[in-house]
């Protein structure tokens with residue numbers, strides 16, 4: 001459903017991604033595993049054209065989204081929740097959700113705030129609070145909920161578990177699996193193999209800006225992981 | 232008692248007028264970070280349109296209000312045109328170029344209005360049904376003043392509802408926080424920006440049309456209201472609508488009552504209030520930290536490099552030409568050269584502040600005009616000879632710059648720029664109003680050079696020595712440790728702060744240097760002209776210097792010199808043509824769109840290799 005081919009991305013003169021190639025099928029939860037600075041965020045930003053790539057191919061549902069304006073990529077059904085969350089701090093929770101709202105997709109029941117509050121109960125009671133007043137975990141939930149308001153077919157989550165308490169990690173993992181059951185594909189990044197094992201079907205290991213390994217999560221050995229991701 | 236109430240309501244009505252101009256400006260800035268200098272021009276067009284529409288619309292009593300609304304809408308459409316055709320191209324340019332583009336717009340709209348609406352001052356029609364006065368405990372208040380108060384409140388309410396109760400408002404507020412994220416959520420921000428610009432321009436047009444019964448319409452409106460509008464926006468905190476209302480209220484009331492205590496205060500009250508507010512609250516009443524910060528765009532700021540051998544050679548050639556000029560040039564050319572040299576020194580000092588110093592000044596004329604006045608006053612009151620006046624005047628202005636700078640360096644970005652404007656305006660009004668000492672509007676006359684320098688050619692060489700010397704000293708300073716530190720401060724204030732360099736003190740010193748050299752330029756200027764008038768200190772003069780620097784580009788050290796020469800040449804060439812502002816404005820707009828790095832930057836880009844040391848592959 002999402003296919004990335006030979007992607008090269010630069011920050012100024014520094015090349016960050018080198019011929020990066022990967023694909024995510026419909027209905028999958030795929031992890032992009034790599035240590036800090038490996039290029040996970042850059043990969044996602046290149047896909048969303050928030051950092052325009054230098055060369056390569058990116059397609060979504062068999063249509064090229066390469067160098068398309070970010071808002072059009074989103075409208076195609078590809079949602080993005082950034083790692084730094086980027087909640088609108090001066091908007092209430094409800095208003096944050098409204099900002100993410102997009103017209104409903106065909107053959108797809110649109111998300112409503114009420115449904116999302118069921119999925120993320122912590123948010124329900126804070127719906128009229130400013131986004132800036134939420135805790136880190138709540139902000140992470142709000143970021144995902146806000147992205148879901150766009151009724152995406154696939155959602156990109158950049159390190160969704162980062163900085164969350166173990167309890168919340170489990171809760172969020174369960175929620176993400178529920179998303180999959182509702183037909184949303186998930187492409188997320190993670191540094192920790194054990195956390196990835198909780199929810200993913202398949203994993204890519206990224207190191208220094210290119211994919212070094214790809215396998216179903218069950219057969220991904222710790223050795224492979226250690227080789228590229230140990231600090 | 233009745234008098235005080237009426238005075239209060241008059242202040243409130245003035246405040247309402249101010250708010251009507253300022254709210255659109257604040258809205259646009261809040262979302263797009265565009266400092267739209269042409270906002271006053273939109274206001275003016277609104278007034279003219281309403282004037283003519285009221286005459287044409289066959290709607291009887293309704294035609295007044297209908298015309299006002301339609302004028303607002305038309306101006307809103309003009310706003311869309313401007314945003315789509317011009318501003319969209321400039322969003323990624325440094326803020327300075329946006330500024331220059333909107334400057335160009337002011338000139339273009341000015342001449343187009345002259346052509347379309349004529350240059351006569353128009354007396355506004357009365358508002359049907361509201362053309363009387365009401366009696367408040369024995370004092371009369373025009374009914375229309377009351378109407379303005381209510382309309383302003385209604386507009387404040389409407390904008391608040393729009394921003395807080397509609398999806399559009401939510402998106403607009405989200406965009407002020409994080410545009411990129413909003414795009415990733417599927418919002419076409421380009422469209423959003425256009426809609427905001429439409430609303431802001433609509434409000435400007437509406438404001439101009441609404442004040443028609445009070446002030447009529449004339450071609451000076453644009454510049455007359457823009458300074459006030461900016462003061463309101465900055466005092467309120469850029470982007471805050473409620474802040475703008477409160478700021479307008481503060482200014483309106485303090486002016487209304489200030490006049491009773493101190494009649495001369497009218498001209499400065501607004502700027503005095505701004506200075507006080509910004510000193511106490513650096514981001515305005517409701518402003519938040521970062522907003523309005525001038526962010527130096529790293530991509531467009533190529534490092535300034537010492538001139539290559541060839542460039543130095545070219546400079547030397549130019550110097551030789553300047554030296555030999557009196558051999559073949561006539562009087563007229565010499566006078567022109569003297570003026571160019573003086574203005575080049577002055578704009579070089581402004582450049583030093585804006586380029587390496589990273590501080591924009593909207594009030595540079597205070598230093599230039601200050602130098603002129605300091606020298607003239609020394610001569611006029613103390614009979615100081617020219618040599619001593621040329622020595623003391625720059626020192627006095629340097630001192631003035633230290634005082635102004637002490638306040639200004641606490642701020643940054645647009646706020647700093649506005650504070651320089653405030654101080655310039657305060658000094659201007661002192662000069663303007665203190666006739667006994669400064670000659671007021673009549674200026675100071677008969678300020679001539681000493682006998683030995685009164686010969687045109689001698690004075691030419693004197694000017695060249697001082698001006699070129701000053702320019703070379705400023706140029707040299709850029710490459711001293713002081714200059715390097717300054718540029719480091721500009722590019723990354725935080726990092727520099729953390730390694731213990733005192734940023735503020737460096738900027739403060741920059742102010743003093745800028746003041747000194749602009750003061751020197753000003754004091755030579757007064758001897759070359761023989762007289763000085765308050766105009767040399769006024770806002771348009773500050774804008775002239777800004778334009779010279781912008782014209783030359785802030786990327787190259789030679790920019791200010793090229794910019795001043797180009798400015799004077801263009802001015803001289805096309806001011807003989809009827810619609811010269813239209814042409815000059817179009818040139819500015821063309822320049823910023825075509826060469827976002829300025830002329831000198833462009834030359835450097837295009838021909839830089841000719842002057843570069845490294846042609847071809849290096850061994």
Ligand SMILES: Nc1ncnc2c1ncn2[C@@H]1O[C@H](COP(=O)(O)OP(=O)(O)O)[C@@H](O)[C@H]1O
Nearest residue numbers: 011014016034035036037038039040041042043
């Ligand atoms: N804005 C930027 N400018 C320059 N280099 C950057 C920028 N953002 C990230 N980098 C560099 O790109 C590399 C990859 O970063 P990133 O994609 O954020 O990694 P990850 O998300 O896997 O931690 C790092 O070496 C980082 O230093």
Ligand SMILES: [Mg+2]
Nearest residue numbers: 040041042083
């Ligand atoms: Mg990252």
